[in-house]
Amino acid sequence: MSITNLELQNYLDGMLRVKEISDYCPNGLQVEGARNIETIITGVTASQALVDAAVEKNADAIIVHHGYFWKGESQVITGMKKRRLSALLANDINLYAYHLPLDVHPEFGNNRQLAALLGIENVSAVSSVKPLGVVMQGDLVESVDGHTLQSKLKKLLGREILIEGPVTKPISTIAWCTGGGQGFIEQAVDLGVDAFISGEVSEQTVHTAREMGITFFAAGHHATERYGVKSLGEHIAEQFDVTVQFIDIDNPA
Known part of the structure; x- marks a missing residue:
């Protein structure tokens, strides 16, 4: 079956027990995009390179381990943060992030x-x-x-x-x-x-x-930390009528 962005959020939030885990960032849907989801990109971190890859793939959603809005970071939307968010919003892409719940x-x-x-x-x-x-x-x-x-x-x-x-x-x-x-x-x-x-x-x-x-x-x-979000994406592809692709953006750290 196909899925909406809020249905996907509710499914993942429940399965990953988001409400029970205190974290350093919001878990779940961080940036709202298109209502209907057919193509999902998964990756470790919501870097500009991953966002650009999702745009190229005409994705409706990105699911990552490392998302945005961390405690202690600047709240202003400038520079790198502006460019990332602009790309997501301009292309109507949902961003989901699960940090400790996915660990x-x-x-x-x-x-x-x-x-x-x-x-x-x-x-x-x-x-x-x-x-x-x-x-x-x-x-x-x-x-x-x-x-x-x-x-x-x-x-x-x-x-x-x-x-x-x-x-x-x-x-x-x-x-x-x-x-x-x-x-x-x-x-x-x-x-x-x-x-x-x-x-x-x-x-x-x-x-x-x-x-x-x-x-x-x-x-x-x-x-x-490649393998948690990759396996989560594979599970989503089995449960719903969506296309899911894991993209590994190289990072030596």
Whole structure:
């Protein structure tokens, strides 16, 4: 069946439990466009490049993980923000964004999808962003050393992977938090896992890994968060009579 923009919002908001999760930005429909939706573009971030790609594809909607209107940013509509919003409004494109709700979703979430990509088993949530977990832990199918896991991540994610801490000890248990989750490394240590994966790294993360004996991987904010919105789009295409295409705008961060 086809769908309207408000019907899509209600469906996604309910499935992703938006009302139950406090966030740093509005989740759901951020910019209203055409009423009827036939073509949807999904991507990690609502950059100008993704908006331009949606215009080229004659899309009626864009669904992203990183949208607009973050807490603490300037509220004026000038420069980059004006250009992005102008393109959306001029082409009647709806913009939907789901930040923490998409990080933590047990099926389509970024954390859950990274686990699926790596073949991690016995996945469980261990840190709460109510009502679900923002950090997950699980087991590798086979124990590997740090360099072997680094090579696997590099192949799967298509980018260089930073590794710190012990690199030769066996890794069989692992915790992870996609994106900017490096601050959870000490919680991973407390869990007793062998390794921790996040998207980003801070200066202090390196020292924590070295001094606390946990193998740490920084695998890229963008690279670790491709798969949630992609899987969400695939689900929407199965549920409704719409065309959905994931567009990956390269970002080395």
